[in-house]
Amino acid sequence: MKVYELPAIMAALDVHQAMCAIELGFVAYSAGRVQVPPVQAFGFPQANGDCCIKSAYVEGSETFTVKVSTGFYSNPQQGLPSNDGLMLVLSASTGQPLALLADQGWLTCMRTALAGRIAARLLAPNRVEAIGILGTGMQARLQLEQLLAVTACREVLVWGRSDAARRDYRAFAEALGCTVRCVEQPRLVAEAANLLVCATPSREPLLQREWLLPGSHITAVGADASGKQELAVELVASAQRIIVDSRRQCSQYGEVSHALKAGLIAPSQLSELGEVLAGHTTGREHDGQLTLADLTGVAVQDAQIARCVLEVLQR
Amino acid sequence: MKVYELPAIMAALDVHQAMCAIELGFVAYSAGRVQVPPVQAFGFPQANGDCCIKSAYVEGSETFTVKVSTGFYSNPQQGLPSNDGLMLVLSASTGQPLALLADQGWLTCMRTALAGRIAARLLAPNRVEAIGILGTGMQARLQLEQLLAVTACREVLVWGRSDAARRDYRAFAEALGCTVRCVEQPRLVAEAANLLVCATPSREPLLQREWLLPGSHITAVGADASGKQELAVELVASAQRIIVDSRRQCSQYGEVSHALKAGLIAPSQLSELGEVLAGHTTGREHDGQLTLADLTGVAVQDAQIARCVLEVLQR
Numbered sequence: 001m002k003v004y005e006l007p008a009i010m011a012a013l014d015v016h017q018a019m020c021a022i023e024l025g026f027v028a029y030s031a032g033r034v035q036v037p038p039v040q041a042f043g044f045p046q047a048n049g050d051c052c053i054k055s056a057y058v059e060g061s062e063t064f065t066v067k068v069s070t071g072f073y074s075n076p077q078q079g080l081p082s083n084d085g086l087m088l089v090l091s092a093s094t095g096q097p098l099a100l101l102a103d104q105g106w107l108t109c110m111r112t113a114l115a116g117r118i119a120a121r122l123l124a125p126n127r128v129e130a131i132g133i134l135g136t137g138m139q140a141r142l143q144l145e146q147l148l149a150v151t152a153c154r155e156v157l158v159w160g161r162s163d164a165a166r167r168d169y170r171a172f173a174e175a176l177g178c179t180v181r182c183v184e185q186p187r188l189v190a191e192a193a194n195l196l197v198c199a200t201p202s203r204e205p206l207l208q209r210e211w212l213l214p215g216s217h218i219t220a221v222g223a224d225a226s227g228k229q230e231l232a233v234e235l236v237a238s239a240q241r242i243i244v245d246s247r248r249q250c251s252q253y254g255e256v257s258h259a260l261k262a263g264l265i266a267p268s269q270l271s272e273l274g275e276v277l278a279g280h281t282t283g284r285e286h287d288g289q290l291t292l293a294d295l296t297g298v299a300v301q302d303a304q305i306a307r308c309v310l311e312v313l314q315r
Numbered sequence: 316m317k318v319y320e321l322p323a324i325m326a327a328l329d330v331h332q333a334m335c336a337i338e339l340g341f342v343a344y345s346a347g348r349v350q351v352p353p354v355q356a357f358g359f360p361q362a363n364g365d366c367c368i369k370s371a372y373v374e375g376s377e378t379f380t381v382k383v384s385t386g387f388y389s390n391p392q393q394g395l396p397s398n399d400g401l402m403l404v405l406s407a408s409t410g411q412p413l414a415l416l417a418d419q420g421w422l423t424c425m426r427t428a429l430a431g432r433i434a435a436r437l438l439a440p441n442r443v444e445a446i447g448i449l450g451t452g453m454q455a456r457l458q459l460e461q462l463l464a465v466t467a468c469r470e471v472l473v474w475g476r477s478d479a480a481r482r483d484y485r486a487f488a489e490a491l492g493c494t495v496r497c498v499e500q501p502r503l504v505a506e507a508a509n510l511l512v513c514a515t516p517s518r519e520p521l522l523q524r525e526w527l528l529p530g531s532h533i534t535a536v537g538a539d540a541s542g543k544q545e546l547a548v549e550l551v552a553s554a555q556r557i558i559v560d561s562r563r564q565c566s567q568y569g570e571v572s573h574a575l576k577a578g579l580i581a582p583s584q585l586s587e588l589g590e591v592l593a594g595h596t597t598g599r600e601h602d603g604q605l606t607l608a609d610l611t612g613v614a615v616q617d618a619q620i621a622r623c624v625l626e627v628l629q630r
Contacts (some may be wrong), residue, residue, distance in 0.1 A: 001401075001417060003318055040352035040370050043380060047408045053381055055355050064357060066368055066535055068381055068403060070410025086316075086403075088383060093362045095385025095399050100415060102316060196343050 001097040004313055005023035009103045012312035015146075018305045019114045023277050025058055025300035026245065030274025032242040036299050039249070041225065048074040050225065056299035061141070063089050063310070064096060065303035069108050073201070074266060083109075087306045099310055107309065113142035113303040115273070116197060116219045121150045122276050122283035123217045123243065124195050128153035131178075132193025134186055134207070134230065135200040136160030139162040139221060142298045143197045144173055156180045157189045160200075187211045198222055198230040208234040211291060219293040226253045231292075237264035242283060244270050249296040258296050263310070316412040324418045327627035328437055328462075332427045333620045338592050339372055340615035341433070345589025350375045351614050354564070356540065363389040365540060369615035378404050378413060378625070380618040384423050388516070398424075398453070400619045414625050422624065424545065426616040428457035429536045430560060430588070431512060434608035436592050437598035438464045438532045438558065439510050443468035446493075447508025449522070449545065450515040451475030451484040453598055454536060458512045459488055471495045472504045475515075502526045512539055513545040524550040527605060534608040541568045546607075552579035554607040556599060559585050564611040571609050 004012075028034050040053040047248050049072035057064035058189070069085035076082060085105040089098045098158045106249070128151045133140050136158065146154065153225060156178040160166045166182035171179045183189055190196065190211035198206065198220040209232060218239075236259040244250035247270055251257055259265045271281045273293070319327075324349065344351050355368040364387035372379035384400035391397060400420035404413045416422065444467045448455050450475040451473060459471065475481045481497035488495045500502055505526040512522065513535040522533070524547060533554075539547045551557070551574040559565035562585055566572055574580045586596045588608070599606050 036355050037355035040355060042350050042372055044407055049410050051410060053368060055371055057357055070405065072410040075409055080409055084412065086412055094357055094395055095364050095366060095387040097399065097401055114613055124474065128327055248396060
């Protein structure tokens, strides 16, 4: 079994190819042409950490993937990154481990950002007034980077918990050619931007319905485990199109889980990204609609991005 | 992250230390002092293969473990072993991957054999007339090897599907100092041996109640996934002591699952190995009892054996 380290993995990723593969993965997932066992999750409260194991096989593939990702949020105090992880790729015809992608969680970040890009392509309003980002971390950066491929807008508003983090984010976004305004309240983002991304580990709603511009789109990627929440349930309930990556996962712990539990939305209101991509249902229908993409991260994304990278690495 | 290959892993395993660690793991499991998410399982019918992912954290440990094991049963036709796998050990305080044990499934075989040894120590009859082995593969060999540490008996009966496999097994067992009789029917094993191990991938009962000697003990390790079965449900129902490694797993797909579904036994009749080891319940109570150990393989065994090996490797 070959072990590949992060620099080689980064060099091997063809972003456009990975996006296409992830789209096909979402379609296969929604069509039931995959095996995606329930996520395994660990909690390490004494170390402020968690770990999840996501595994997937897309029927017909030569390989399947087991992904381990960790988040230990006190690590930065020891000079270590919060997130780590790796992906194992195994042969679907012999079971042999083929490769270990020691990507330190980077492929997970990328496939999440690519899902955000796919969602925005399907759901963003025609005229983007400004891009609004909640969060200043790695994921908030990658999401912006990917959004720039689907909109000509270069006006960015960003909110994050610390002034220093907002300033760092501004420097990052300016380097991408954006005009950036840092704000001290999530409300100020929502009032000026109509293409919004929430990429925080928040455990309480950051955005309220009444702050939003008409016809906004929101992609929320933070609620990837039980107890996390970025959007008020009333906001979720008022969305005219609610697109989820996985009905099963989002109903368990995504943004929509809170609105479902509160009885404010019905399961029948949820459509999967793979269903929209396959043309079985609509994305945004008109400019006035509030649309929401709730992304918890599905293991088929991992399997697909790992396969793309490995194809290049093995050439 | 360090990658260790099989020869180094084999050299690093202290069998006695691993057995003690696995015993402590079973006790912790039964006491609820562990995190063991549900097993992830894949099926690859087109390749006659399957894969399972078992993960565990024993509270208080410095590490946790993710184990991937595969069984692709047509591999030998291509000159490859049927089983493969590996164990990943991660830090429970930072989440960082610490080591990959590329053990090709060997540690899984060993921890299963050690569970058989533990069960036999607790449950074997005082006077072992003969050791009876159903199966001739790697697991059937390791089980015998480990049993020799808990009984003075060196009489062995073995049954397997092919004559050649039985002859190979005889050579193996004779080299361990045993007197070996190969037989062509499982019945002939049960009629002469009272310490029985079933280690086959059978999908239909191999042993019937009426063939057994009084006071026999049976350890069954084959039913590690849905659809597998080595014992008649009436045999399971007639056991006076039924010890399982995991109530949850065994009730889902172990030997006892079939008897539970048939309504022949009640969940209250099951005791866990960790409960017996902790002294909360009894093992064998007298020589006349038919005892059964149903072992589906619990991820704490993987976590404990991996930890033992890694401690030596990192010295």
